[in-house]
Structures are given as structure tokens and as C-alpha cells.
Amino acid sequence: MQFLYSGITSGSIYALVAIGFNIIYNTTGLINFAQGEFVVLGGMLMYTTLTMFGLNIFSAFLITFILMFLVGILFERVFLRYVRLKTEINLITVTIALAIILRGIAMMIWGRDSLAVPSYVEEKTVLLVGGSITSQSLVVIVVCFFTAIVLSTFFKYTKYGKAFRACHDDQVASTICGIDVNLIRMLSFAIASFLGALAGAIVAPITFVTYTDGVMSGLKGFSAAILGGLGSFWGGLFGGFLLGVIEGFFAFILPSGFKDAFAFIILLLILFVKPSGLFGKKKAVRV
Amino acid sequence: MLKVTSLTVRYGSIVALKNVSVHIKKGEFVALIGSNGAGKTTLLNAIYGLVVSEGDVVFKNNNLSKVASHKRIEMGLSLVPEGRRVFPNMTVFENLELGGFKKDKQFINKKIDEVVNLFPVLKERFRQLAGMLSGGEQQMLAIARALISDPELLLMDEPSMGLAPMVIKEVYEKLSILKKNGLTIFLVEQNAMAALKYADRGYVLENGKIVLQGKSNELINDNEIKRAYLGKEYKEKWER
Ligand SMILES: Nc1ncnc2c1ncn2[C@@H]1O[C@H](COP(=O)(O)OP(=O)(O)OP(=O)(O)O)[C@@H](O)[C@H]1O
Ligand SMILES: [Mg+2]
Numbered sequence: 001m002q003f004l005y006s007g008i009t010s011g012s013i014y015a016l017v018a019i020g021f022n023i024i025y026n027t028t029g030l031i032n033f034a035q036g037e038f039v040v041l042g043g044m045l046m047y048t049t050l051t052m053f054g055l056n057i058f059s060a061f062l063i064t065f066i067l068m069f070l071v072g073i074l075f076e077r078v079f080l081r082y083v084r085l086k087t088e089i090n091l092i093t094v095t096i097a098l099a100i101i102l103r104g105i106a107m108m109i110w111g112r113d114s115l116a117v118p119s120y121v122e123e124k125t126v127l128l129v130g131g132s133i134t135s136q137s138l139v140v141i142v143v144c145f146f147t148a149i150v151l152s153t154f155f156k157y158t159k160y161g162k163a164f165r166a167c168h169d170d171q172v173a174s175t176i177c178g179i180d181v182n183l184i185r186m187l188s189f190a191i192a193s194f195l196g197a198l199a200g201a202i203v204a205p206i207t208f209v210t211y212t213d214g215v216m217s218g219l220k221g222f223s224a225a226i227l228g229g230l231g232s233f234w235g236g237l238f239g240g241f242l243l244g245v246i247e248g249f250f251a252f253i254l255p256s257g258f259k260d261a262f263a264f265i266i267l268l269l270i271l272f273v274k275p276s277g278l279f280g281k282k283k284a285v286r287v
Numbered sequence: 288m289l290k291v292t293s294l295t296v297r298y299g300s301i302v303a304l305k306n307v308s309v310h311i312k313k314g315e316f317v318a319l320i321g322s323n324g325a326g327k328t329t330l331l332n333a334i335y336g337l338v339v340s341e342g343d344v345v346f347k348n349n350n351l352s353k354v355a356s357h358k359r360i361e362m363g364l365s366l367v368p369e370g371r372r373v374f375p376n377m378t379v380f381e382n383l384e385l386g387g388f389k390k391d392k393q394f395i396n397k398k399i400d401e402v403v404n405l406f407p408v409l410k411e412r413f414r415q416l417a418g419m420l421s422g423g424e425q426q427m428l429a430i431a432r433a434l435i436s437d438p439e440l441l442l443m444d445e446p447s448m449g450l451a452p453m454v455i456k457e458v459y460e461k462l463s464i465l466k467k468n469g470l471t472i473f474l475v476e477q478n479a480m481a482a483l484k485y486a487d488r489g490y491v492l493e494n495g496k497i498v499l500q501g502k503s504n505e506l507i508n509d510n511e512i513k514r515a516y517l518g519k520e521y522k523e524k525w526e527r
Contacts (some may be wrong), residue, residue, distance in 0.1 A: 159388070166374050166385050172337065173372040178436070180358040227438040 001130025003248035009137040009206070011244020012144035013039075016199035017221025018228065018236035019151065020192035026168040026231050030091050034075070034099035036218020037197025040106055042068060043209030046201045047115045057120055064201055065194055072193025074187045099214065106211040117204035139264040140202045147198065150235050151191075155233065164188065168231075216260065223267040229277025238279065288313045288471055289334070289440055294342035296329050296495075302406035303329040304340070304495045309473075311440065316462070316472045318482035318503070321492035327475035328369045330492070331442050335359055335366045346440070361389050365438035369445055371429040375418025379409055381418045382428055386435030395435060402431040405461055423454035430461065441465070447481050461483045483507050 017035055024032045045067060049060035079098055083090055124135040135194040155161040166182045168172045174181055199217070200209065207213075220243065228239025243263055270277060289311040296304040301368045303326045311317050333340040336356035344351045346362060354362065374382050383402070387395035405411040406427045412420065417428055426446055433441060446462070447455040455478065463485055466472055475492075476482035483489050483503040491499040491512065499511065506512050 162377070162385060163388065165377055165381075169374040169376050170372050172376060173368065174385075175337065175357045176335065176360070176366050176368060176372070177385045177432070178357050179385070180355075180357045252372055 001128070002132070002220050004245055004251040005128065005131050005133045005137065007245030007248030008241055009133070009140050009244070010247065011201045011224075011241035012140045013203050013217070014224040015144055015237045015240025016147065016195050017217055018224035018240045019148070019233065020195040020199075021222055021238045022231050022233060023164075023188045023195075025225075026132040028185050029088055029090075029165060030095065031222070032189070032192060033092065033095045034102060034214075035192060035196055035221055036214035036216070037099050037102040037106070038068060038193045039200035039203075039217040039221075040209060040211060040214040041071065041102065042118060042197030043204035043213070044110050044200075045197070046209075047110070047117050047209060050118060051115075055283070061201065062143045064197055068193045068197035069190045072190035072210050073186055075193065076189040080189075097207050099218070103211055103214060106214075107259075110211060112211065114210045115204075119205045120202075126222050132207075140206070143198070143202050144237075147195070152233060154251065155241055160184075165223040169191060197232025209278075212214050220263045223263040226267055226277055227270050229280025232277065232279045235277055235279030239277065243276075252280070288315075288347060289473065290343070290345045291330075292343040292345070294330070294333055294340050294344065296326070296333050296338055296340045299495060302495060304333065305497070306342070307492070309497070311471060311473050313439075313471055314466075315416065315488060316466045316486045317488045317490070318486035319473070319475045319476075319490040319492055320477065320479040320482055321475070322477060325492045326495040327477075328444055328491060329495075331366065331368075331444050331473075331475055334442060335364065337402055359497060360436050360438070363434055363439035365433040365441050367429045367433045367441065367443040367446065370448070371422075371425045373417040373420070373425050373428050373432070375416065378414055378415060379417055379420070379428060380413040382432050383409070383435055386432035388436075390436060394437075398435045401491055402434050405434075405464065406431050422449050423451070423457070425453075426458055427461075430458070434465075438470070440471045440473065443472065443479075445476055446474065447476060447478040455481050479512065480507075483508060 017039060020035050020038070021032065024030055042064060045064040046060055049055045049063050050057070075098065079094055080091055083094055104258070112141050119136055121135045125132045126135065126138065142258055155164060163174065163179045163184055166177065166179060167181055171181045174184075220242070224239040224243045226239070227243055228235025228237070243266060246266065247259055247262050250262050291307065291309045294304055294307045295302065307330060309317070309319065311327075319327060319330065329338060332338045334344050336351065336354065336359055336436045346364060349362065351362070353358065371403065377385070383399050384395055387398060407423055409428060409431055412424070417425065420428060430443070430446070446458050450458065457482055462472060474482060474486070483506055489501065489503050489506045490497050491506070499506065499509065
């Protein structure tokens with residue numbers, strides 16, 4: 001059972017990253033390969049605000065999230081907007097380039113060492129059936145669920161949430177209805193950046209944060225998104241948990257060095273066997 | 288109400304519209320007819336700002352050249368696009384709500400009540416995904432969605448496309464009712480017969496140029512039109 005608890009914890013992180021991938025994919029058709037870098041920046045900013053500037057937790061989170069929201073906006077407004085020929089392949093290449101640039105910047109600012117972010121809650125271990133879970137892991141899981149519920153409510157019921165879904169369905173029709181499609185694209189980057197940072201911030205006290213972490217977080221989140229079905233909100237959430245649990249299980253029975261390989265084995269299996277993912281919904285056909 | 292002057296649209300080296308001028312007065316129902324590739328969709332898209340054009344589009348004395356596409360609905364324009372373009376993964380009700388994206392909730396609900404009176408089929412399907420509707424129902428939904436913003440001028444792109452004759456008639460009957468209620472309508476059609484039967488006035492577009500214009504009943508009786516758009520020859524070609 002222990003693998004289940006640790007799997008759900010890392011799965012929560014994958015899920016948040018996967019949902020970030022999906023939001024951008026749904027409104028722009030792009031895979032944002034800098035998604036993992038957002039996670040690192042989230043952790044790094046928490047370190048900076050908490051440890052270096054000694055701010056309280058609340059201000060630290062607030063500053064981190066505001067900055068990362070702006071990073072997402074900047075990312076879309078400045079870098080993607082000015083690509084001359086906006087083919088998907090060109091824009092995706094830009095996200096890869098930006099990932100590498102962000103990684104370089106992170107190294108220059110924060111160095112090569114692993115940075116320790118202090119725990120946000122009193123460290124306790126909760127005993128559960130067949131295992132135990134730390135209070136820090138609980139924070140991660142609760143935040144992930146809470147975020148998923150808030151986001152899904154936003155998409156389902158609010159005016160702007162509906163505009164996001166409309167842009168996913170048909171951008172020309174959205175424009176005709178008066179929706180500013182460019183604004184929605186920009187906001188989807190801002191939300192994805194925020195989600196990445198949120199994941200990075202809540203996991204930092206457990207895993208610490210190193211400038212190279214983004215590669216793994218990004219690829220794991222991407223695998224989770226593919227596993228659940230690219231573009232599917234609940235698929236991303238479930239894909240994240242499933243990936244975390246499977247990984248946890250194999251780490252339990254195999255040497256832990258193999259752990260990271262499993263995400264990619266699953267990724268390959270899905271691509272071979274069911275490319276639409278477990279929950280990849282078939283789009284309603286247009287007559 | 289709408290005055291389009293010397294509109295030219297290029298797609299790379301292709302000139303899709305050459306110096307096209309049309310004008311529509313308040314309360315009129317004007318049809319523009321033309322065959323495949325004549326430039327009908329291009330004209331409507333240019334009026335709505337969806338393609339780049341040279342020339343002037345003036346709506347209610349405002350030059351629209353500086354108005355972004357997504358802002359044109361606020362000026363009182365509304366477009367029922369080619370191929371209907373309903374939001375397939377959203378419900379009928381949500382589609383209607385989005386038609387009033389720039390309006391407040393109360394206004395939207397009032398308008399939705401109004402349009403479902405005109406299109407009762409939609410009411411039974413509020414919770415269904417729009418992608419699951421039949422072609423005719425999707426056309427009704429597209430029109431209804433365009434009406435939620437309470438436009439002064441409704442632009443329509445081939446409402447008859449892909450519909451059975453019975454359904455085409457139904458759609459045009461609804462448009463007549465809307466016109467009677469004071470809506471100004473500009474529609475482009477390949478199906479000249481249907482359009483000219485209901486419209487007050489018409490234009491004929493060929494290869495990106497206006498070649499003929501006049502009252503609908505005059506156009507219907509014009510020999511050139513008969514040959515090109517209404518004749519047996521044409522029909523056979525179209526059906527093949
Ligand atoms: N995006 C585009 N790029 C290049 N050429 C285009 C584009 N859209 C339209 N065209 C060309 O412009 C011309 C006019 O096209 P348009 O779609 O306006 O015609 P239409 O009258 O609406 O035809 P249909 O009855 O088939 O809908 C055609 O020759 C078409 O091939
Ligand atoms: Mg057309």
C-alpha cells in the first residue's frame with residue numbers, strides 16, 4: 001500500500017503539469033515543452049522569497065504566483081506572438097528553445113545546487129492502512145484536488161471558462177461571437193504557467209529543487225497527459241495519478257534506478273496501443 | 288446601413304474580390320448570388336474583418352477598418368458563417384450563451400427565450416451537444432446564436448448549403464419573419480432561386496466582380512441569370 005500513497009503524491013504533481021499541457025494544447029494546439037521549466041521556476045521562486053528574503057508563506061506564494069502568471073503572459077505575448085510563420089512545428093520549437101533558455105537563466109540565478117525549501121506545514125506522519133503518509137504529501141494531494149475542482153468549475157460554468165472551450169472547438173466561430181481569441185491564448189499560457197509553478201512550489205519541500213528538474217517534470221507531465229488523452233481535463237488528472245502509482249509500484253519491486261524509465265515505457269505503450277489515451281474523448285462529429 | 292466601397296481581397300497572387308461595392312439600407316433583405324469560388328464567402332469575411340482587404344467597409348457611418356473582428360459584434364453586426372460553425376462539443380444552450388458573449392446574463396436569457404420561440408426545435412435540445420444536431424438544426428442554431436447579440440445587420444453565408452429543399456424553405460421562412468420584425472439581412476447564396484424569392488434586392492458576383500444588380504423579381508426574370516443560375520443546364524451541372 002505504501003507505493004500507492006507515494007504514487008498519489010508524485011501523481012498529483014504530474015497531474016498539475018499534465019493539466020497545464022492540456023490547457024495550452026486545447027486553445028492553441030501546441031505542446032509547450034517549457035511546462036517543466038515553469039515547475040522549476042515555481043520552486044526556485046519559493047526558495048528565493050522564503051529563504052533568501054525571509055517572507056512569510058502567504059506572501060511567498062502570492063509573489064511566486066503573480067510572477068509566474070506574468071511569465072506565462074510574457075511567454076505568449078513576446079515570444080510566440082512574434083514568430084513570423086506560425087506553424088505548429090515552429091511554435092513548438094520556440095517552446096523548446098525557451099525551455100533551454102529558462103533552464104540556463106535558472107542556473108545563472110540559482111546555481112547548480114539543489115535548493116531546500118522549508119516545509120509549509122508542521123512535519124508529521126499520518127498512519128494509514130498498510131502504510132503512512134507525511135503531512136507534506138497530504139498538502140500536495142489536497143492542493144491538487146482543490147485546484148482540479150476549481151479549474152473544472154471555471155471551465156464548466158463561467159463565462160470565460162466557456163470562452164476557453166469555445167476557442168478549443170472553433171476559433172473562427174469564437175471570434176465571430178466576440179471572443180478575443182488572442183486573449184484566451186495568452187490566458188491559457190498564464191494559467192498553465194501558474195499550474196506549473198503551483199506544482200513546483202508544493203513539491204519543493206519534499207524533493208528540493210534543482211535547475212535541471214524541468215526536463216523530468218515536463219516529460220512526466222507530458223506522459224501523464226498522453227496517458228489520460230491529450231486535451232482531456234479529467235484525463236490529465238487521472239493520467240497523472242495513474243502514472244504516479246504505476247511508477248511507485250515498480251519502484252517498490254525493482255531497483256529505484258528504473259523508476260524514471262517507466263513513465264516513458266508507458267508513454268510508448270500508449271502511443272502504440274491507444275494513441276487517443278485512456279480518456280481521449282472522440283470529438284462530436286460535425287455534420 | 289452598410290456601405291462597401293471598392294473592396295479588393297487577395298490571397299497571395301489570387302485576387303478573390305476586385306473592386307466590389309455593395310450597399311444595404313436599413314430594413315432591407317439583400318441577397319448576393321454567385322457560383323462556387325465566386326468570392327461570396329470572401330466578401331462576408333472581409334465585411335466581418337476575418338480576412339485582410341483593401342477598400343472601405345462603412346457600417347452605420349463608422350469605418351470598420353480599425354475595428355478588430357471580435358469587436359464588430361458590439362457594433363451591431365452578426366455573422367452566420369459558411370458551414371454553420373456551431374461549437375460541436377458544447378451544448379445547444381452554451382452555444383446560444385456564447386452568441387451573447389459581450390452581453391450580460393439577463394439580456395442573454397431574455398434573447399434566448401425570444402429565439403427559441405422562433406426556433407422551437409432548439410428548446411427540446413438545450414442540453415444536447417451541438418455536434419450531434421442534424422444539419423438543418425445546426426443551421427437554425429447558427430442563426431439563433433447570431434441573433435442573441437441583438438444585431439442590426441445579419442450577415443449569412445449560404446444558409447441552404449447541404450440542406451433538403453423542405454428545410455431550406457423553413458430557414459428562409461424564418462428569415463422573412465426576422466425581416467418583418469425589422470432586421471436587416473445580407474446573405475450570399477449559390478442557390479439563387481431560394482435567395483431571390485425571399486430577398487428584396489440582389490447582386491450577382493462572378494469571379495470576384497459584381498456583374499449585375501437589381502430588384503429580386505427583375506433578376507429572377509433576367510435571361511442571363513436564368514441561363515447561369517436557374518436554368519436546367521446549371522441545375523444539372525450542380526447536381527453532378
Ligand atoms: N484562404 C484562401 N487562400 C487562398 N485562396 C482562397 C482562400 N479562400 C478562398 N480562396 C479562393 O478565393 C476564391 C473565392 O473563394 P470564396 O470561398 O470566397 O468563394 P465562394 O463564392 O464562397 O465559394 P463557395 O460557393 O464554394 O463557398 C476562390 O477562387 C478560392 O479558391
Ligand atoms: Mg463560400
